[in-house]
Amino acid sequence: MLRKFMAYYKPYKKLFFIDMFAALVMSLIDLITPQFTSYFIDELIPKGSLSLIYRYLFFLAIAYLIHVICGYVVEYWGHVMGVGIEYDMRKEMFDHMQTLPVEFYDNVQTGKLMSRLVGDLNEISEAAHHGPENVVLATTVFIGSFIMMFITSWQLTLILLAFVPIMFVIAINRNMKFRNAFREMRKKIAQINAQAENNFSGIRVVKAFNGEELEIEAFNEGNQNFADTRKVALKTMAEFGVSVKTFIYSTQIIVFIAGSYLVLNGQLEVGQLVAFLLYVQLFRQPVDRTTQFLLMFNQAMSGFERFLEVLDIPAQQDKEGALEVKQLNGHIRYENVGFAYESNKEKQVLDNIDFEVLPNKTIAFVGPSGGGKSTLCNLLVRFYELDEGRISIDDIDITDMTIQSLRHHVGIVSQDVFIFAGSAKDNILYGKPDASDDEVIEAAKKAQAYDFISELPYGFDTDIGERGAKLSGGQKQRIALARIFLKNPQILILDEATSALDNQTEIEIQETLNKLSQDRTTLVVAHRLSTIRHADEICVVTQEGIVERGNHDTLMERQGLYYQLINTQQDFL
Ligand SMILES: Nc1ncnc2c1ncn2[C@@H]1O[C@H](COP(=O)(O)OP(=O)(O)OP(=O)(O)O)[C@@H](O)[C@H]1O
Ligand SMILES: [Mg+2]
Known part of the structure; x- marks a missing residue:
């Protein structure tokens, strides 16, 4: 599945690498600044030369500037890539949906399709952009800060190292929980969509049967279900956050204790201890990013799974070498x-x-x-x-x-005509999109629709409401007939x-x-x-x-x- 996902990056290779490169540069700058601080405290200040200090600060300012620029690249261009991927996927999905046989639509709730087409893909896009970026940032900062810590003080690093496996255990354990929670959540939100869609399109029946209470109840149940599932997901998240924080804070305390011991014994400079503490802080970053990544990744993957499900439904296709019939006698x-x-x-x-x-x-x-x-x-x-x-x-x-x-x-007129949201003219034009105004009027006249359309507030350009809500049954029927006259x-x-x-x-x-x-x-x-x-x-x-x-x-x-x-x-x- 991941391989299939990767394929969507292909058109954006360049953006992807620019984004990754910018992320990498950012993390490298993050990694050297504590070193710089340590050097500043232990070497530069004792030397007492302001001009030297300014020269160093100038480089620091440049480094920060680069950091800011890279941040912009990641924020903007990274998102542009994500949006592009989202666009491509949505297009692919809708195009495919249009090729699916009527049978497919008989058996599916439109609201659920909507939530796949809109919500799911939106989350996928976010993950598509932040995912790889977070991986790059997290790994470089994680490995980098370890190396830097080791250089700064191997004793302190060894102490810290003892704690890392604990963190991994927590992360992996939570990951599984996240994944399930998000899959559930997605199903529930699709249900809410489907329920609402069903309700809106049947609102007249609902009201005529005084069904509001029932509808509200049914909706509440779906809504409650979603809230409950989401609570589980959020709880998992919060627990993970707590574990991570506890981990970071306890390591910080330990570093303080061991660090001050080393400083007092003359085995560590003050600046080095400060740098080390900054690395411990920095260490938080990959942990946060990993959490964020896991969260998004799981969300996106369960969405992507459903995206693929739709794409896997076979399209209704023409036979190989099917004939493009120009003229039929109708036998x-x-x-x-x-x-x-x-x-x-x-x-x-x-x-x-x-x-x-x-x-x-x-x-x-x-x-x-x-x-x-x-x-x-x-x-x-x-x-x-x-x-x-x-x-x-x-x-x-x-x-x-x-x-x-x-x-x-072939032209079909059935009992329940379908009127698209839009104007009377748009609806008639559906029979032959390139028809002239005269042809439309001619068709309307033949269908005996001309008179009533002319009396509408804006004539043929009058909006006739979703599903023709603003028309009578006979009028809708006549619009549908005009469509067929035009199609001929x-x-x-x-x-x-x-x-x-x-x-x-x-x-x-x-x-x-x-x-x-x-x-x-x-x-x-x-x-x-x-x-x-x-x-x-x-x-x-x-x-x-x-x-x-x-x-x-x-x-x-x-x-x-x-x-x-x-x-x-x-x-x-
Ligand atoms: N999309 C569908 N999926 C499954 N079964 C269907 C579907 N559409 C119709 N049926 C079933 O096929 C049978 C024939 O339905 P059809 O609509 O063709 O009947 P009809 O003769 O047009 O009836 P009516 O005169 O009431 O319009 C019915 O038993 C119906 O339940
Ligand atoms: Mg029938």
Whole structure:
């Protein structure tokens, strides 16, 4: 995993080395200053020459200046590298997410995806930058200060050395705890995100059912869980901090005791003792940095693990040498199609489905809820891949076409239209991003959306809210239809395109739909049978597959399921 992580540094090699170099220079300067202090106290001051002192101080000032500059490099350019890595990872992740099949989104909570895409990667970026830097700083200062201590006073160093193994034991022990705590924490925060996202998008249902209390309770639980997990992590951290401090302070006291003994015995100069104490102080740095590093590293690695998890989900890809279809007549054929959803492989949703639609003809699917009508339609645009059989358009297997070109020729209008946050125009343009304003207006007119859009406060530029919250159901539907008019595909799927509407609006939109399906091959799914009466062929789909087919008149004569369905509906009408 670490190797994979390293690969992300590649584009930033130069920055990385500059950053590391600056960190190295900083730690070297940190290492020589105590020596300098000792020299200052033991040699320079007794000599009593101010000019000599000033000369030395000049060098010290230069060294500090370099330290400050390197600090800037590490702070700024190091972060720039981290941000770059974060950008690359986020781009890779989002790009990959766009290639994932619909199936993936069926089975995942959007809030959780969000927290991976935003939170996780942010932490990874921090670690990507501070991690290596901390390692360099910590090791050089650790080794360096040991060497310098040894040079200053080997007796004191030996005493100190006895304590080091204790510290390592503490650090390693804590590391394991950190790691688990952070993995838990990440899961919990993703849960919070998912819960909130779910709540916000369903806020109308929440309010209509007076579900606020329940929602707050559920959210609180998630929030509490997170707080508890975080407390565990923080406790581990604080305990580690205490151990480190105790270690540092006790070593300092010991150095004081042993050091003053050595000074009194004439075995150590005062300046050397001061330098040694400064090294003990400095020694704190690698310990702190290691703690910080472990913390970040663990946080980042558990995030990175989840990042890789997403990347490892196979993309829905075109076949090798897939065909970029330019033009389709719309001759659709389903042969022996069988399908079951991945999440419920046991249940065969479609089995042995066979039908054919000639170009510009309309085929309708009716039948009981859950029979598989929507699934049938969705297979045509490869939202899901077939388990058995073959679907072809103009005798080309749909898996032999590029997914993009296939979808380019198919327009889908379904019951729950999706409106993007943005203006009316943006939403219509989604059908053909490079369309001119005139084309947009033309499409809106055809979809009978022009009038109401013109009456909006800013016309076509009016923001219509997330998911079209500021529009009526019929208006949303019309925007979705304008999108399709603009896209102008050869094949049209109308999956209960009007069932969300009241009778009057439905009649109005039905006209639009009839207009839309002219000169296109159309697959219609409808519960209200009046709307499909004139279809060229009607198929009755049940759990058993297509049980009846023919046009309205032949099916009525047959007095089978279709006949029954018509009769039950007439009772209501
Ligand atoms: N994404 C999915 N994952 C798993 N199972 C699904 C999924 N979508 C639908 N199903 C199941 O597949 C079956 C067929 O669903 P489908 O939506 O195709 O029915 P339908 O005929 O369109 O019903 P309706 O008339 O109510 O729209 C149902 O049993 C449903 O539970
Ligand atoms: Mg359906």
